[in-house]
Amino acid sequence: PPSFSHMEGSSGLGRADCRAEGGSTGFKVAILGAAGGIGQPLSLLMKMNPLVSVLHLYDVVNTPGVTADISHMDTGAVVRGFLGQQQLEEALTGMDLVIIPAGVPRKPGMTRDDLFNINAGIVKTLCEGIAKCCPNAIVNLISNPVNSTVPIAAEVFKKAGTFDPNRLLGVTMLDVVRANTFVAEVMGLDPREVDVPVIGGHAGITILPLLSQVKPPCSFTQKEIDYLTNRIQNGGTEVVEAKAGAGSATLSMAYAAVQFADACLRGLRGDADIVRCAFVASHVTELPFFASKVRLGRCGVEEIYPLGPLNEYERVGLEKAKKELETSIEKGVAFVKK
């Protein structure tokens, strides 16, 4: 039996529990890797989200402390902690949305692909749990390399017979958040008013900002385009180097993950016109997975938008991105099939 029974973030002495679980009043959300650099601020921000009625925090270390801490926040969500693989199934049962920031982050000099050997196995195990315990949940996959971990998740779900391409989303929202920030800085705009579509994938040259489609419409010089494209593609590395061995983006990632999860929950609730970029199973190119704008609804991805008109610079970028993406996707698929 587990040495640590799952932890209820309360004394158990409460009188009538008026906090509804799931149902029409809120959604049940699990965070896998909740004690990590991303997981902790992500748990904090999800505890503040009024759409969440139940929040399950799962990790292989330190969830009792994080759960006790977060559970003292006087917001609506009921928080429960789960520690170690023997509690994974309990953590997942009944969930509407599962967010996965589990796995190792980059250190200076590493590419996201260097994380493959460790994170592929972690994602595979967690997705086997999802297939068994909450096969209808929406999955937001953050663990890198996203370009390979999403195909891994898809293969695991296919093997289990539960794959629904509309419910599996690789989180590329941080690339959009960065693009909005950097474009706003260059153009002297308020970042809250800027919307940059970022397509392709989530690593280096596969991150393709469509600066020709920025809203509000902006006209950039070639120098600005080169600067912005390079900074958006290497934003993650900028943080890895600044942290100098202490990890990669965690705070801005938690912010981006919550923006994305909130969009998924609003879609589930039935809100109209919820459109975000995400790395999903797709037919917009010849590749089986691709990041582009998608509309989120009651069943997850309800529509994948075409890329729209690209300029010559973007067309060249797209061809380079597709080559690298193809390799990363195949690597993920092969990992599960081997």
Ligand code: NAI
């Ligand atoms: P971290 O090392 O601070 O936290 C990772 C957490 O995962 C740790 O608490 C660890 O105990 C946990 N973990 C490890 N194995 C696990 C398992 N089998 N089950 C459950 N939990 C497990 O790392 P950080 O900074 O939070 O990054 C997490 C991942 O997110 C990394 O792979 C990183 O590359 C990725 N990332 C993705 C971004 C994106 O835009 N999609 C942006 C930034 C990071």
